[in-house]
Amino acid sequence: MVMMKKDYGKLWTLFRSMFALSACTFGGGFVIVSLMKKKFVEELHWLEEDEMLDVTAITQSSPGPLPVNASVIIGYRIAGVAGSLTAISGTILPPMIIISIISLFYDQFRANPYIAAALQVMRAGVAAVIFDVVIDLAGNVLKTRRVLYIVMMIAAFVATYLLDVSAMLIILACLGIGLADLFITPGRKREGGWHKC
């Protein structure tokens, strides 16, 4: 198989994007999901929004680090196995480089007040990015006008945020509800139920 020049271009964009996102992912897996949504759905239009949410659900329920899982699936979608490998490389290189350097002099790193201050304030910026994404996503759930979905969204938020129920358990419960929905309401017309906007 001959790879076209364009494919290399796509792989390079994929690598560059993942590298930049990964280098800025302070604060866990869902931060990178928000960043990926902005990059791949809104900016590059490589993925659809519901696809991004599906990928998140899958990555959350499979073992391993969430950003790595998400890069495998998104990379596969964009350019097959080569895409997966490219996306993984982009995701793991920044932490590998940064931690390798820090591990050599981590006492100085940990004690530096400027770094501590920057990391503390950066949380406010990270939270703003996540809220920006959530406002769009929640708006789209409301637009489905399905009471079931809206109630599930609120219940899942209360369960995970206030009651500390694990994310995995919530996704499995919703999988159960989805299956029940499938068998209990078979006559329902489903197309167009989820947003297309």
Place this chain on the structure above:
Amino acid sequence: MLILKLFFAFIQVGLFSVGGGYAAIPLIQEQIVNIYGLMSLEEFSDLITVAEMTPGPISINSATFVGMRLAGIPGVLLCTLGCIIPSFCICLILAHFYYKYRSVSGVQTVLGAMRPAVVALIASAGASILMLGLFQAEIHEVVLSNIRVVELGIFIVALFLLRKFKVNAIMIILGSGVAGTVIYAFMGSI
């Protein structure tokens, strides 16, 4: 051999850490401290501090840190590789089936029910980080009068820039770090 021990230890971390980030910590501790005795508990808590302060998944950060300290660059490469091999195999299979069957209407119904939950999970992660940013505390222990005004200001300005002007998210994250440090330095509290 040390380096092979490390490799297999991190394959197990990668394989059994379901549920992301913090779920992986006890698992890494089990492998590195308890089973193989490759680090002391104190070194391990240093590792977690550093892993939390730097970007990237906690298990990749740990793999790199442990690998570097115990076996240099080859250690870094093997530990990280061990950590991602299970993810790679499992997610590739899942991706294959997802893209094969996702347009089936029954599959859409089931996936549709999971999407609102994912939105809630992302919102919850955002709320946790916001509470840490504004109060340096989890929701259960928030005291309203402890609110950090600088962080609150940065959050509001950042959200405004994102919504109104679609400013690049990476610029927002890095910019908030720089802006905050400068403000705190001027206030003389660093």
